[in-house]
Amino acid sequence: xxxxxxxxxxxxxxxxxxxxxxxxxxxxxxxxxxxxxxxxxxxxxxxxxxxxxxxxxxxxxxxxxxxxxxxxxxxxxxxxxxxxxxxxxxxxxxxxxxxxxxxxxxxxxxxxxxxxxxxxxxxxxxxxxxxxxxxxxxxxxxxxxxxxxxxxxxxxxxxxxxxxxxxxxxxxxxxxxxxxxxxxxxxxxxxxxxxxxxxxxxxxxxxxxxxxxxxxxxxxxxxxxxxxxxxxxxxxxxxxxxxxxxxxxxxxxxxxxxxxxxxxxxxxxxxxxxxxxxxxxxxxxxxxxxxxxxxxxxxxxxxxxxxxxxxxxxxxxxxxxxxxxxxxxxxxxxxxxxxxxxxxxxxxxxxxxxxxxxxxxxxxxxxxxxxxxxxxxxxxxxxxxxxxxxxxxxxxxxxxxxxxxxxxxxxxxxxxxxxxxxxxxxxxxxxxxxxxxxxxxxxxxxx
Numbered sequence: 001x002x003x004x005x006x007x008x009x010x011x012x013x014x015x016x017x018x019x020x021x022x023x024x025x026x027x028x029x030x031x032x033x034x035x036x037x038x039x040x041x042x043x044x045x046x047x048x049x050x051x052x053x054x055x056x057x058x059x060x061x062x063x064x065x066x067x068x069x070x071x072x073x074x075x076x077x078x079x080x081x082x083x084x085x086x087x088x089x090x091x092x093x094x095x096x097x098x099x100x101x102x103x104x105x106x107x108x109x110x111x112x113x114x115x116x117x118x119x120x121x122x123x124x125x126x127x128x129x130x131x132x133x134x135x136x137x138x139x140x141x142x143x144x145x146x147x148x149x150x151x152x153x154x155x156x157x158x159x160x161x162x163x164x165x166x167x168x169x170x171x172x173x174x175x176x177x178x179x180x181x182x183x184x185x186x187x188x189x190x191x192x193x194x195x196x197x198x199x200x201x202x203x204x205x206x207x208x209x210x211x212x213x214x215x216x217x218x219x220x221x222x223x224x225x226x227x228x229x230x231x232x233x234x235x236x237x238x239x240x241x242x243x244x245x246x247x248x249x250x251x252x253x254x255x256x257x258x259x260x261x262x263x264x265x266x267x268x269x270x271x272x273x274x275x276x277x278x279x280x281x282x283x284x285x286x287x288x289x290x291x292x293x294x295x296x297x298x299x300x301x302x303x304x305x306x307x308x309x310x311x312x313x314x315x316x317x318x319x320x321x322x323x324x325x326x327x328x329x330x331x332x333x334x335x336x337x338x339x340x341x342x343x344x345x346x347x348x349x350x351x352x353x354x355x356x357x358x359x360x361x362x363x364x365x366x367x368x369x370x371x372x373x374x375x376x377x378x379x380x381x382x383x384x385x386x387x388x389x390x391x392x393x394x395x396x397x398x399x400x401x402x403x404x405x406x407x408x409x410x411x412x413x414x415x416x417x418x419x420x421x422x423x424x425x426x427x428x429x430x431x432x433x434x435x436x437x438x439x440x441x442x443x444x445x446x447x
Contacts, residue, residue, distance in 0.1 A: 222243075
């Protein structure tokens with residue numbers, strides 16, 4: 001039905017201006033662009049196939065963790081690119097740089113001072129990191145204050161061990177003014193202890209690590225922290241653990257008594273931009289690698305979320321509450337991720353589509369009836385004009401006749417499905433009634 005049909009002169013609407021049309025087109029284009037951007041953002045699948053992880057020193061505890069994860073992730077088609085570092089502090093520096101290629105790394109609890117701008121998140125706390133102090137001499141040492149005046153190895157620059165050993169020694173009154181603090185790696189510290197060039201050295205690592213095995217089976221003495229409870233109260237990022245008697249050798253009864261140690265906690269940390277599907281894969285790998293019991297914890301203690309160094313990732317919270325997402329248990333991760341990400345938009349879209357499908361028949365019916373309603377309005381307007389004119393002129397009557405014939409001609413040209421033909425004929429009946437009224441008025445005018 002034409003908008004500017006001359007038969008509709010009584011109810012004609014003002015035509016749309018060019019400016020209004022431009023505004024409508026611009027608004028539609030902007031809306032489509034916004035919706036398109038939102039869809040691309042929300043539905044972006046995990047296509048990444050490599051994770052760059054900053055680990056630690058070669059053959060160190062963090063490198064060992066990463067090497068355990070690598071084959072587990074490989075099963076899911078993900079390559080773990082392991083990069084060595086000096087330790088926890090350097091890992092933190094790498095991860096907090098938004099431009100760096102590093103996405104995941106290991107950070108020792110208490111060795112950093114995170115800020116809100118770091119945009120890092122904890123995936124899980126994965127293991128205790130026992131702190132060992134081995135020393136030479138006949139005197140039993142069970143307090144760090146007893147190391148005053150000694151030659152002490154405290155770790156290498158960039159390592160978490162260096163920071164925690166400085167902190168513990170400083171709290172016990174030991175500093176560079178009253179002791180010789182030396183920065184060296186674990187192997188060099190062990191050699192210098194054996195040949196007498198060092199009096200004591202800090203080490204960190206699992207009891208079954210090669211370095212710890214050499215130390216525990218040597219003639220060097222292992223310090224038991226008599227003040228462990230007080231130190232843990234002072235430094236909550238540390239934990240008190242017990243290395244049981246005879247853990248090294250039952251046959252030789254080594255050690256010959258329980259040894260109290262302090263331990264930091266190893267954290268698996270990532271940038272908060274890491275894809276959620278990859279976070280779940282890392283959690284699965286960590287659970288497989290760390291869930292078994294060890295010297296210090298029963299089975300299932302690690303991984304956990306008992307840390308507040310960095311914000312906990314949302315995926316980790318969901319994982320420890322309800323496990324791996326349903327689809328990821330049975331589908332390849334990329335396919336599960338593809339489907340899950342789309343469900344975020346598909347579910348509300350399907351609900352909207354269902355509503356539209358229900359409303360569509362009513363919309364179509366309303367559209368069809370509107371094609372007729374406009375002519376009913378024109379007829380009603382014409383009829384009101386006829387009844388409202390008490391003494392019409394011949395010219396008015398002639399105009400009314402032209403109008404009703406124009407309405408009839410246009411109504412006959414309406415294209416409408418067969419199911420609405422009865423409405424068309426009802427319109428024809430209304431036209432006939434008004435035409436008869438015009439004939440009656442014309443007869444009175446001619447008399």
